[in-house]
């Protein structure tokens with residue numbers, strides 16, 4: 001036959017592979033271990049093009065590692081807690097588990113058909129009590145270390161989802177999930193102390209730099225946001241304690257003409273005089289409606305209220321007024337600033353609006369056009385910056401900074417400090433479908449951890465309307481569940497009703513895969529040591545800050561608790577592009593979505609996988625309008641036909657075959673290795689196509705299908721394709737007279753002798769001009785090369801009888817003749 005039946009092939013091999021189970025990771029294997037991980041999906045509906053792309057790319061590496069002889073851990077599971085299941089349950093008067101586990105079953109079936117080399121024996125769902133029991137246990141471990149704690153503070157509130165959000169989940173002032181504008185609320189919530197690792201999270205990025213995408217590294221650096229500056233203490237009239245500010249520009253202290261406290265910080269309420277309290281309260285009502293982005297924006301009229309108190313500038317001795325305003329944030333620095341209008345635009349705008357003094361302390365260039373209209377944030381000599389004890393005059397910003405810090409430290413007026421933008425991770429959510437926080441609140445004993453032997457704290461049965469968001473957790477309505485005896489005193493107490501952010505579940509799932517069925521511990525530390533850290537993580541860069549940062553934090557925390565010895569979870573990271581259509585993101589509203597199921601039905605698994613791998617380098621977007629799954633299928637049929645034309649027996653000695661084809665085969669294998677290691681999978685496919693074409697030529701000419709070199713080439717094609725098109729590869733392998741599975745036969749051994757180039761091109765120049773190119777043996781001697789050049793007719797013509805003064809020979813590449 002000229003073609004094979006795609007659907008029949010899929011049906012034929014799936015059960016065979018299921019039996020053979022070729023990708024089960026053996027903990028006790030003596031082979032060197034590799035851990036390949038791709039992000040586990042959220043079970044919303046069936047798999048889509050995005051899943052198809054990321055797993056196809058990821059599978060090239062995982063299958064390659066198996067062929068290279070490693071023992072590979074390539075697990076998969078489901079990140080199955082979260083809001084969509086809960087919202088569906090409310091709509092359908094059902095339980096979130098119905099939606100969740102129904103979709104998981106669908107996705108599992110699709111994954112198996114899609115033939116990714118996952119070790120399905122290790123799968124789990126984060127919403128299984130056998131998993132979240134350990135999420136709860138880890139929460140308690142972190143709490144023991146002071147890394148999980150509860151505090152009252154203004155938090156991000158999504159009015160649509162009726163729950164708090166972590167800073168990382170607020171994008172441009174809107175809820176990352178539903179797009180609603182995020183507001184602030186004062187609440188007591190649980191936090192993980194991510195800031196305890198701010199410096200280390202930053203430092204380790206240097207080590208990850210070579211093997212992680214630059215944009216992910218940069219996003220994390222910016223998110224951690226380290227800055228160097230100083231804390232400066234200002235005396236406030238009539239107040240024993242100083243008002244401390246954080247500034248990155250202590251050099252501008254002489255120009256601090258007023259102070260501003262975050263209006264929504266407790267500090268504002270403490271400082272304000274009775275006379276001004278009413279105004280502050282009114283202002284606060286307005287502030288709470290604002291988003292953080294708006295508040296920090298520079299091109300927005302400045303608002304604020306005077307608090308009725310004054311402070312003293314420690315360098316000028318001037319009495320300066322203290323305001324409350326929304327452009328200062330409660331949870332950054334100390335929640336208070338020294339305002340330096342001449343060097344900070346927001347302070348300039350505020351000073352202009354409130355008619356406050358502006359004193360330049362950095363001299364702008366003479367021709368600077370902003371002299372009367374704006375703040376100067378550049379470098380320049382210090383002016384107006386001297387008193388009896390300190391004189392910064394003429395110094396540049398850097399020197400003025402360090403001089404000021406030294407002075408403040410000597411006088412105990414302040415100290416140099418490092419500040420991070422990174423906040424602690426707010427982890428409590430007022431929703432149902434998550435891991436309950438394993439804490440009991442007792443009027444006598446306070447916060448009491450649920451004893452380990454009582455974990456998991458399982459979710460109470462709530463469904464449908466009971467799950468409707470009401471601003472407090474729906475768990476509070478399950479009174480039987482809520483009311484418990486205090487584990488310490490036995491008196492009446494209540495459970496914590498919040499659940500954990502689902503990002504907590506995914507911050508440690510890669511540890512669980514090393515011993516997924518262990519019900520005596522979160523994971524086996526020995527196995528974690530044997531398998532980890534993850535050699536390659538493949539996923540999208542929408543997780544650049546959120547998930548990756550949280551997973552890095554968890555790894556460091558677990559290391560310090562003594563559970564692992566990894567510093568970082570993901571040694572290298574590959575972030576794949578998106579599948580788009582007609583130049584645009586696929587979306588319902590544009591109606592340009594590509595349905596994976598339809599594509600698979602039309603072209604088959606292999607053609608879709610091959611298309612996704614061949615379309616572009618993995619980091620680039622794939623425009624489905626530009627690719628040709630039909631072309632991929634035709635190529636696969638062409639490759640498959642080779643296997644039918646081979647007439648030599650399995651095991652025929654290729655050494656007796658066509659050397660030209662053999663050289664190409666070995667070169668292709670060699671290059672494929674290099675290309676795969678460099679993640680240039682698309683080029684690897686292109687090379688495989690060239691080998692297919694050359695093999696076809698050899699069959700149709702010369703000694704035809706009987707040549708053992710043709711068998712060698714066809715078998716090599718099958719092995720190369722086993723990384724990308726597993727069904728076609730297996731079918732070829734069978735037709736070539738072998739038993740399944742081609743996926744584990746081992747990578748072809750390259751004969752170095754066949755990689756040697758037969759000839760190289762030598763260039764002959766006369767008077768610096770190229771006159772001839774000669775095909776010569778790579779090991780030609782200088783004398784032979786010179787003689788060959790001198791004999792060449794075009795060279796003879798170029799010399800034109802003139803006297804040869806000098807001949808420079810660099811064998812085997814160059815002859816340079818000077819006349």
Ligand code: ANZ
Nearest residue numbers: 227246247248249252327328329332333335340343344
């Ligand atoms: C005086 C000053 C003068 C400042 C100047 C800047 C320029 P980064 O680099 O992001 O850390 N700041 C401090 N706490 C703040 C808060 N809670 N809300 C809003 N702004 C705050 O920024 C640090 C600078 O941002 C600090 O340095 C402070 O203003 C302001 F010519 O102090 B600066």
